[in-house]
Amino acid sequence: MVINWINFTPVRSLAGGALIGLSAALFMLLNGRIAGISGLLGGLLTADGWREGWRVCFVAGLLVAATLYVLVAPLPPIVVRSSTSTLIIGGLLVGFGTRAASGCTSGHGVCGLSRGSIRSFVATSTFMLAGFATVWMVRHG
Template identity: 45%
Template sequence: MSNFTPWSALYGGILIGLASLWLMATLGRIAGISGITYSLLPPKAGDALWRVAFVIGLPLGACLWSFWHGHAHATSHAPAWQLALAGLLVGMGTRLGGGCTSGHGICGVARLSPRSLVAVPVFMATAMLTVALIRHVFGSTP
C-alpha cells in the first residue's frame, strides 16, 4: 500500500532546493549530508559552526514537523545491530561514491557535475533493482 502525498513531497522538495541554493549562494558549499558530516571531524576553525547547525537542524526539523502535524512516525522492525550495519555500509558507500544521494542528486545534478550525472542514475537503478529483488524474488514487502 502506498502512502504517497504529492503536495507534501512537492513542498519538501522546494524547501530542500531552496536550502541547498541558500547554502551555495551564501557559503559556497554543497548541501551533501555525508560531506558536511565527514568534515566535522576534525573540525576546522571557522568552518564547524554552520556544519553543526546543519546536522542538528536535520533531526530538529523532523521533530518540529512531527510536533506541529503529529503524524510523522519512524519505525523499524530491524534489530539495532542491523541498523548499525546498514548505517556503516551507507557511510562506506558515500565515501566510495564521492558523496551521498543528496549531494549528487540535489546539488551535483543542478551544477551539471559529470560525476553526479553518472552517480544518480546508478543510485536509482540500484534502488529499483533492490526493491524488485526483495518484493518479487524474495517475496517480502515492507
C-alpha cells in the same frame, strides 16, 4: 504496488522538495558550499570539525527542524519489517557507497544534478539503479 492513499501527500511532498532545493541553492549562494549531508557530517566528525561553526549549525538545524515538525504534525506510523542485522548491513553498505561515490544523495542528487555535474549524474544513477535492483531482489528473489 498499493498506494497508501491516507499518507499520500503530493502537495506536501512538492513543497518539501521545493524547500530542499531552495535551501541547497541558498546554501551554495551564501556559503559557496554544497549541502551534501555526508560531507558536512563527515567533516564534523574530524578533530577540527567542531571548530567550523557552520557545520554545527547546519546539523543542529536539521535536528531542530525535525523536532519542530513533530510538534506541529503527527508522523505516520513507522513500521520496520527488516531484521536488525539487515538494517546494520544495509547501513554499512550505504556508508561504503557514500564514501566510494564521494558524496550522498543530497550532495549528488540535489546539488550535483542541479549544477549539471556528470559525476553526480553517474553517482545518482548508480544509487537509484542499486536501490531498484535491491527492492526487486527482496520482493521477487
